[in-house]
Structure formats: C-alpha cells, structure tokens
Amino acid sequence: MRQNIYVVDGSTTIRNLYSAVLESVGYRVKCFKTGESCYKALNFEIPDLIIMGAELPDTECVELSTRIKSQPEFILLPIVVVSSIRSMELKQRCFQAGVTDFILKNCTQAFLLERVKNILQRKETMQFNQHLAGQRFNVLIAEDSASLLALYGVMLEQLGCFPILCSNGKEAWEELQKHDDIDLILTDVEMPIMDGIEFNHLVRSASEYDQVPLIVVTQHDQEELLCELLSSGASDFITKPFSHEELRARIGSHLRTRFLYKEQLRLNRELQEANTYLEDRVRERTQELYDANIETITKLALACDYKDKDTANHIDRVKLYSEELGRAVGLSSEVIKRLGYSSMMHDVGKITTPDHILNKPGPLDDQEWVEMRNHSAAGARVLGGSAFFNMARDIALYHHEKVDGTGYPKGLKGDEIPLAARIVAVVDVFDALVSKRSYKEPWSTEQAVTELQRIAGVHLDKRLVEIFILMLESGQLDYIRSKYPEHEVADDHF
Secondary structure (H helix, E strand, C coil): CCCCCEEECHHHHHHHHHHHHCCCCCEEEEECCCCHHHHHCCCCCCCCEEEECCCCCEEEEEHHHHHHHHHHCCCCCCCEEECCCCHHHHHHHHHCCCCEEEECCCCHHHHHHHHHHHHHHHHHHHHHHHHHHCEEEEEEEECHHHHHHHHHHHHHHHCCCEEEEEHHHHHHHHHHHHHHCCCEEEECCCCCCCCCCHHHHHHCHHHHCCCCEEEEHHHHCCCCCCCHHHHCCCEEEEEEEECHEEEEEEEHHHHHHHHHHHHHHHHHHHHHHHHHHHHHHHHHHHHHHHHHHHHHHHHHHHHHHHHHCHHHHHHHHHHHHHHHHHHHHHCCCHHHHHHHHHHCCCCCHHHHCCCHHHHCCCCCCCCHHHHHHHHHHHHHHCCCCCCCCCCCCHHHHHHHCEEEECCCCCCCCCHHCCCHHHHHHHHHHHHHHHCCCCCCCCHHHHHHHHHHHEECCCCHHHHHHHHHHHHHCCCCHHHHHHCCCCCCCCCCCC
16 A cells, blocks of 8 residues: 655645655655645544655644644654754754654755655554554563573563563473463573573474574674574574663564464464355355255156156156166266256156147057157256256257167267266166056066167167166165055156
C-alpha cells in the first residue's frame, strides 16, 4: 500500500517541488498552503508523515505541531519541520512540541528522501513493537553470573517477556524440555557443569527447537569460537561488555521474527481449518446432489417398469448383475458404482412407448417394432445432457446394439459399443430369459446359459458372456434372485 504524506508550506514552489520528488519514488502526496487546512484534513484521514514548513501564512510550525500532538490519535504521527534558517532555539522548540525531525530547506533531494524513508521505517517498527507489547514471550536464559542473570530478568520483564533464569547449560536444557512454548534462548558461553557450546549443540540437535532463535553471549577475543557457534546453529551473538540498548535491540529483533513465525503457523492452521470446513461442505453438497440424482434414477426406473407392468425387482436384479460383472472384468470401485445406478435406466425410454405396444400380449408387427425400437433414443433424450448421466445415456442408447452390427439404433459393432452397454445387454437378456412373462414360462438357468452361449459373439460380447457364465456356475450370483424374487408378470421384448 502506498504511504501517504502531507506537505504544508506557504510557498507554491516548495509544495510542487516536494510533491514531485516524493511522488517520483511512490509516495502519495497531498499539499496544503496553510496550517489550518492541513489540520482540518486530519479529521478525515491520518497520513503516514507530515512535512511542514517552519513559516506558514497563518501560524508557525511549533504552534501547529503542538496542536496536532495534543490529540491522542496523532501522538505517533511523525512530523518533519523544514526551515530556511539554521536556528538551534527553533529546533529545540520543535522537538519539545513533538516534532520528529528538523532539516534545512537547502538540503538535497536525496537527503530529504533518505530522512523520510528512515522516519517511516522507524514508525513501522514502533507500531509493530506496540503490537508485540500485547504479546507474552517466554525467554530462556543460561548465565552463571548472578548479577547478569538478574539484569537479564529485569530487562526482559520491561520488554513484557517472561524470563526463565538458569545458572548453567544443564539446567537450561532441563527447563527447555519442560516447556513447549519457549520463544527465545539467550546463553553465555563460559558456564560450569555444561557450557554454552554443549548447550547450543543439544538445542540444535533436537528438531523441535529448530525455529527457536538462540543468542550467544561471548567475549571480544572469542571470534574463532563465535564462528564455530554460528556455524553449528546459533542465530546471533552479542559481545561483552554490551549496552542495554544493544541487548534490547537484539532481543526485540528476534522476538519480532519469532512472532511472525508463530503468526504464520496460526494463519496456516486457520487456513487448514477453513479448507477442511469447505471440503466437508463440498463433500456434503456433492453427496446431497448424488443422492438427489440417485433418487431421480430410481423413480424414473420404477415409473418405466410400472408402465411395463413389471416390478422394481427387475431393475434391482439388473443393477446387481451389472455390478458383479463389472467387478469381474476389473472395473474400479467408482466405475462399478456408476455402472450400477446407470444400469437401472436402461429401459427408461419406454416411458415414451405407447401402452398398447408395450403391453401387447402377442408378437409385435413391423410398425410396432419400429415404435418399440425408438425407446433407446428416447431414453437418451430423457436423461438429458448432465455429465452425471453420461454412462446411463450410453446404456439406454446402446444396450440393444449387437456385436455383429445388426442391432439398433446405430448398428454399432464389437468394441464400438460402450462397455457399460455391453455388460447391461448380457445381464438384461439373462434376467429376461429366467423370468416369467405373459407369453412364456421362465427358463431354467441351464437353458438360459445355453441360449447365451448360442448368441455370444453374434448378439452379445463373447468374453463377457463367458465370464458371466462362470460366475453363474460358481453360485456367486445366486443371492441376487433370492434377494429380489419375481412377484408379478409383465411383458418384455428384448
């Protein structure tokens, strides 16, 4: 996001110059001639920085800065005063009024841009540190000096941290294993029982602490040892003697990094939870759509069979026979599932066939056969263009094709006929043969098998017939007619 800078100065030339320079590096600039117009604009938005001329037409910079800084919401708003005169007294008054920086108007453009950049970076750091102030960090300290240990404890508490103080590396290692929420480790090098070198090695040997920053405290004359520690996993170092400000800065820097790492983990968890929720909702919705489509299939199939004076058991038997044969030829579980529910729609087109033809007790004449054969194409039309019904459309349209090319509606041959349609053709013919019809008694399984063998390779797929017969002879299909027996008589012309 582009940072917003207000420029307030009585000189049109200065306003235009500063606007051009700042906008050339990507800042968004608003210019004001008077202090009052600038102050009123603050009611609508708070800029990232104000550059203010020392001499304004309606006020002077100290008065305007004091007025701005008196409002709590503007306390952290940086103000840079640009003066045409070098006055230490004015400079001190500006700083007392809360001004962030004081520069001269005859400075170079590069100098101005560098000061603006540094001020805005410090502002971002300050805002981030304020955000961190609301966090509670656990810092593990290993230091054998009681006075230094006490100093670390006080400084860390001032930074809003919870210090865990240990007098040597062994004690620190034991404390580390008790906690799973250590955010930073600070260790001296020279300690009794276990020194910082061994402690650093133990920490970096345990993968669960890979992301925990570790700062080592060394002497000025330990450069070789320092290189060894850094190469073995230490994150940073500080040398004795050190200033409090330096220590605070180092600790703050690593805690910011640790905070961002933990925030990334939190956001990743939330994202994963959101993804899981959405996946569950998609899965539920997909199942709902699947169930609705299956219900549609069942109702259409039942309507067709009732119109044909048959029971629902025929379509249920065809479904199970198709699934078993599909499994025997090596289809995947998902394809077998689709084959099962799609097979129930094989004669759905008979809904469009006139009742006097569909239920005629005797043989059909030529014209009636033309009408009867139309049910294949009609079934495909009934099922429409939904991808869910792709296999069902193939079955409805092509299950009356014959492998020798004499079938209908398109006279397809052999493998030109979709596999699903060839499977349903085998089981549909078999179930019709062994079922009682108004024009015939049911055939025995042996008679039906003989008929299947006779028409294999002519009407039906020979390989599928052979597999189906082996399944019949093994008895693995006996459960189907036991589960769905015949109860009513109906016509069927296959």
